[in-house]
Amino acid sequence: MSLFVQKYGGTSVGTVERIEAVADKVAKFRDQGHDMVVVLSAMSGETNRLIALAQQIQDNPDPRELDVLVSTGEQVTIALLSMALKKRGYDARSYTGGQVRILTDNAHTKARIQAIDEANMRADLEAGRVVVVAGFQGVDEQGNITTLGRGGSDTTGVALAAALKADECQIYTDVDGVYTTDPRVVERARRLDRITFEEMLEMASLGSKVLQIRSVEFAGKYKVPLRVLSSFQEGPGTLITLDEEDDTMEQPIVSGIAFNRDEAKVTLAGVPDTPGVAARILGPVGAANIEVDVIVQNVGADNTTDLTFTVNKGDLKKTVGVLETVAQSIGAREVRGDDRVAKVSIVGVGMRSHAGVASTMFNALAEENINIQMITTSEIKISVIIEERYLELAVRCLHTAFGLDKEPEESRDRG
Amino acid sequence: MSLFVQKYGGTSVGTVERIEAVADKVAKFRDQGHDMVVVLSAMSGETNRLIALAQQIQDNPDPRELDVLVSTGEQVTIALLSMALKKRGYDARSYTGGQVRILTDNAHTKARIQAIDEANMRADLEAGRVVVVAGFQGVDEQGNITTLGRGGSDTTGVALAAALKADECQIYTDVDGVYTTDPRVVERARRLDRITFEEMLEMASLGSKVLQIRSVEFAGKYKVPLRVLSSFQEGPGTLITLDEEDDTMEQPIVSGIAFNRDEAKVTLAGVPDTPGVAARILGPVGAANIEVDVIVQNVGADNTTDLTFTVNKGDLKKTVGVLETVAQSIGAREVRGDDRVAKVSIVGVGMRSHAGVASTMFNALAEENINIQMITTSEIKISVIIEERYLELAVRCLHTAFGLDKEPEESRDRG
Structure with a gap:
C-alpha cells in the first residue's frame, strides 16, 4: 500500500x-x-x-x-x-x-x-x-x-x-516521458529512462514542456520521486532522480537538447558605465514581476555600456515600458526590443567531467552558419541565443553532434 | 445616494x-x-x-x-x-x-x-x-x-x-416587467405597473419565470422593495409592493393567469384508509427532498383511498421510486405516474372581495371542453391541473374571461 x-x-x-x-x-x-x-x-x-x-x-x-x-x-x-x-x-x-x-x-x-x-x-x-x-x-x-x-x-x-x-x-x-529533445523537431529523439533533477530543471527551464520548472525544483528540494508518463499508453515513463554518487555507469556527456522559442531580447544601449547601474536597471524590472533570463553586458567605446537581457515574449512590451522610464532616469541612450530570438541549450551532468563541450557546440553551430548572439553557461548547461528562424536547424545539428541520434551502448543497461 | x-x-x-x-x-x-x-x-x-x-x-x-x-x-x-x-x-x-x-x-x-x-x-x-x-x-x-x-x-x-x-x-x-400572463401564449398579455408580493408569489410559484419564488418570499418577509425590469430597454418595469391598505383604487379581480408545464402527477391507489396514512406517504417524499405541489385525496368504494399529488416533472421518476417502497410498507395497491399534465391558475388579491370567481373560471374551461383533473384554491388563487396539450387554450380563454385582454380604465391611473 x-x-x-x-x-x-x-x-x-x-x-x-x-x-x-x-x-x-x-x-x-x-x-x-x-x-x-x-x-x-x-x-x-x-x-x-x-x-x-x-x-x-x-x-x-x-x-x-x-x-x-x-x-x-x-x-x-x-x-x-x-x-x-x-x-x-x-x-x-x-x-x-x-x-x-x-x-x-x-x-x-x-x-x-x-x-x-x-x-x-x-x-x-x-x-x-x-x-x-x-x-x-x-x-x-x-x-x-x-x-x-x-x-x-x-x-x-x-x-x-x-x-x-x-x-x-x-x-x-x-508524452510518454522525457526525451533527448522535442521529437517534433528531431525525429530521432529518444525517451530517457532516467534523468537527474538538475538536468530536468535545466530542460524544463528551457521550455521542454513536459514538466513545469517549479514543480521540479519543489520535487528536488523535498526529494519527491517524480515520474513522467503517458496518460494514453502503458510504459515506465521517465523517472526523475537524485544524481546518485554510486551510479557507476558511464554518463553520457549531454543528456538532452532543450530550446525555448518564448524568449525576447531587450537591449538598453548607451548606459553610463557607473557602479550599481545594472541593479538600477534590473531592479525595476524585477519589481514589475518580470522574469529575466540571460543577461549580458558589453562595455562600449565611449565610456558607456550596453546591457542586453532576455524575458518571456509576453513580457516584452511591459519590459520595454519599464526600461523607457529607467533610461530617462539614468541617462541611457536607447531601448531596443527584439522578439525574433530563441534559446538553444545542451544539458548534461556529464559535462562536469568533460572538457571541450562548448567548442563542440560552437563548432556545430558555425558549420551551419548560425550566428550566436548571446552565451550563458552553468555547470551542466550551455545556452545560446540565436535568431529564431534557425532554431530547428540548431537543435538537429546539436542532437547529432553530441551522439544523441542513436541509443548509446551503456544507456541500454540503465533504468 | x-x-x-x-x-x-x-x-x-x-x-x-x-x-x-x-x-x-x-x-x-x-x-x-x-x-x-x-x-x-x-x-x-x-x-x-x-x-x-x-x-x-x-x-x-x-x-x-x-x-x-x-x-x-x-x-x-x-x-x-x-x-x-x-x-x-x-x-x-x-x-x-x-x-x-x-x-x-x-x-x-x-x-x-x-x-x-x-x-x-x-x-x-x-x-x-x-x-x-x-x-x-x-x-x-x-x-x-x-x-x-x-x-x-x-x-x-x-x-x-x-x-x-x-x-x-x-x-x-x-422581459420588461411582470405580465398578466406569458405574452408568448397570449398576444394581448399586458405589463403590470405594480403587483403585490402575494400575487407575485402565486405567479412565480406557478412558473411565471420572471422571478424565482423564494426571492419573492424573501423580499416579502424582509420588506425589500423589488423591481423587475429589462436589461435591454428603458422603462419602469413592475414594482412588487406590499398590499397597501390605503390603496383606494379599484383592484382588478384577477391580476394574471399563471401556468406551469413542469408538473407531473403521481397517484397512489388503493391505500388502506387509516388515520395518519397521508403523512406516512408524504413523509418519505419530503425526506427525499421532493417538493409536492397540489394534493388531492379521494375516498374509494372499498374502504381504501386514492392519494394524488403533483411534483416537478424532473422528480417524477424519483417520486415513483420512493412511493413504490411506501406502497409495499402500507399495503397500497398501485403507483401511477403521469407527466403529461400542466397547471393553470388565476391570481388576484381582488378575489378576496369577489364571489363567483371559481365558477367563471370553470365555465370558461368547460366551454372549451377542457377537463379539470385536480383543483386547489387559496385566498388569492385558483389552480387546476389539466392535460398538458390544452394548456395554451386554457390560458387564452381565461385571459379573455377575466377581462385581461385590454387595459382596464382604473389600471391606467395606477403606478
Missing part, C-alpha cells in the same frame, strides 16, 4: 471520455490498495478560452479577476472526475485550491505556495476516499483566489506529494 | 458585449452617487452546458460535485464584469458565494441561505467599490460549495438587499 499523487494534464482530461479513462486508471490503483490523490488541470483549451474572454474586455486583464476567472477551469474537471469515480463505486471528493487550503502569496497569476493544510485530505484518505484536487490554484491569506501560473498544476501535484509524504508523484501527460 | 442591489440574469450577461452593457448601466448608477452591489447569473446556456457534461457521466450526478461544477458559471461572469468596470475606471471586486460568505444548509443543488456575512461587502462599499457577487451559490458550514437551485440568483439578490438594507432590489431580466 503506497500513497500516490497523480497529476493529469489538460489533454488527459480534455473530454468526458478521457475523464472516464482517468477514472479507470485511478480505480485500478485503488483496487491494488493504494491511497490516491489526483490533481487535475483544466480541460485542454479551456484556460485559453477563458483568457480570450477576459482579453475581449481588457488587454491586460485585472490579475485578481483573471485568477477568479481561470480557476474555474480546474473546478470543472475535479467535479467531473469525482462523479466518474462515484459512478464506478469509488468514494471521492473534490477540492478547489481554497478548499484544501493551499495557501499562497498574493502575486496573482503567478502566486507561490506557502503552506498546505493536509488535514481534510488525510481524513478523506483514511475514510477510503480518492481526493481530487484542482491544480494550479490556491488562496491568499485574505481568501482571494490565486493561480500559480501556467503549468502550475504540476507544482500543485509535487507540493501535495511533499506535504503528504507520498511515495511517488506521477505526472501523466500526452 | 441610495444603495441598490441589481441582479442581472443569464441573457443579460450572455456575451462579452452584454457584460460591457451591464458595466455601462452600473457605471451610470455610480455616477449618480449610488452604492452598488451587483449579483450575476451564469452566461445563458452555460449552466445547461455544465449539467450536460455531468450527465454524460452520471444520469443523476452526485449533488455535491454538481454544485462544484455548476457554480463555476457565475464565477466566470463576476470576474468578467469586474474587469469591465475596472476598464471604465470604476473600482470593483468580485465575490463567489463562499467568499462573501453566504452560509447555506447542506442541501446540495437546492440549498437555503442561513446567514450572510456583510462585513467584506460593507468595507468595499465604503471604499467606493462596486461589489460583484456570484448569484445562486453559497457554502455550508464545512466549506462545501452549495447552490440554491435554478433561479437562485434572484434569491441571492434579495437576500443581499435584505442583509445590506438596500433601498431597492432591481432584478434585470430579458
